[in-house]
Amino acid sequence: MNRVRIRSLVLFMTLITLTAGLAGCQKKEDPPGGETPETPDLTHLPFGGVSPTNILIRNQGSPNPDFLSLWLCGLPPDGAGADNADDWTNPDGTWDYTKKPQVEGNVTWNHVFDISLDGKGNRIITGNNLPNHPTGIFPIQKGTEAWNYDKNPNIISEQVVNYTLPALPQVASTPNCVFFGPAGFSLTGAAIYHGASTLGTDAAAHEMLDRFGGHTDGTERYHYHFPAQDLQDHIHPHEHGHSVLMGYMLDGFGIYGPYGENGELLTSADLDECHGHTHPVLWDGQMIDLYHYHWTYDFPYNIGCFRGTP
Numbered sequence: 001m002n003r004v005r006i007r008s009l010v011l012f013m014t015l016i017t018l019t020a021g022l023a024g025c026q027k028k029e030d031p032p033g034g035e036t037p038e039t040p041d042l043t044h045l046p047f048g049g050v051s052p053t054n055i056l057i058r059n060q061g062s063p064n065p066d067f068l069s070l071w072l073c074g075l076p077p078d079g080a081g082a083d084n085a086d087d088w089t090n091p092d093g094t095w096d097y098t099k100k101p102q103v104e105g106n107v108t109w110n111h112v113f114d115i116s117l118d119g120k121g122n123r124i125i126t127g128n129n130l131p132n133h134p135t136g137i138f139p140i141q142k143g144t145e146a147w148n149y150d151k152n153p154n155i156i157s158e159q160v161v162n163y164t165l166p167a168l169p170q171v172a173s174t175p176n177c178v179f180f181g182p183a184g185f186s187l188t189g190a191a192i193y194h195g196a197s198t199l200g201t202d203a204a205a206h207e208m209l210d211r212f213g214g215h216t217d218g219t220e221r222y223h224y225h226f227p228a229q230d231l232q233d234h235i236h237p238h239e240h241g242h243s244v245l246m247g248y249m250l251d252g253f254g255i256y257g258p259y260g261e262n263g264e265l266l267t268s269a270d271l272d273e274c275h276g277h278t279h280p281v282l283w284d285g286q287m288i289d290l291y292h293y294h295w296t297y298d299f300p301y302n303i304g305c306f307r308g309t310p
């Protein structure tokens, strides 16, 4: 009798210890996904155009996209831009975003932008391409630090934005190459360009961008090449879990910030050759299993190829 009682007590104590232990574990992990988000190391980023982060050009003999790479349709014949990144290149061949100058200034714009569903299966994007946040001063001003590296002479002007995209896009039977000009639109109202300059180099690593990761070009169109913190925070500061929607690419698929399903910081190695993946995301108010792109801090930054039909 006595022995049974002692046994029961031992069992009881063991249970208490186990329960306390479990509670302790739970407390440590609680609230789920509520930890401080992982922060990126912006000091060592791979240059696009250097293997394995290649810039592939279809009309120059690259018939297919590739993992970690950008698959362009072609290069314009009259490429221009900044090409010297020596002052922010590390000895190991990577580049340091924190050492690269930015185009300064806070110019505000008369932003016009609208995204709507027409009820017939289309998403209509209209606007003037002027962002709803301030930009740096363009043309890049003589005497500024950025001007020492990039003499971008172009202004920012209004553009006609009028796109009809599929509201619920489909994956195409084969991926499509990416062209110059807008590859998508940010929810801030301005274009998203792919990661290459017209010289066929990594635009974010070579060209002078403002604090939102954008600049302008010969078409006078303001556009983004890099998921700068100010751009992300302006759309929605990341707290936990999957990043929020940051824009639509021209095949209709969404592009999200750099955090994955469990709040982990994604790199291009976590994504497919088009720089996306499929899992449930919030899409027009519903959680559905859908392909989508992600911005990442490493090349090709936003899109590698179109998974759908642009």
Ligand SMILES: [Zn+2]
Residues within 6 Å of the ligand: 193, 203, 207, 215, 216, 217, 223, 225
């Ligand atoms: Zn550009």
Ligand SMILES: [Zn+2]
Residues within 6 Å of the ligand: 242, 256, 259, 260, 261, 277, 279, 292, 294
């Ligand atoms: Zn995702």
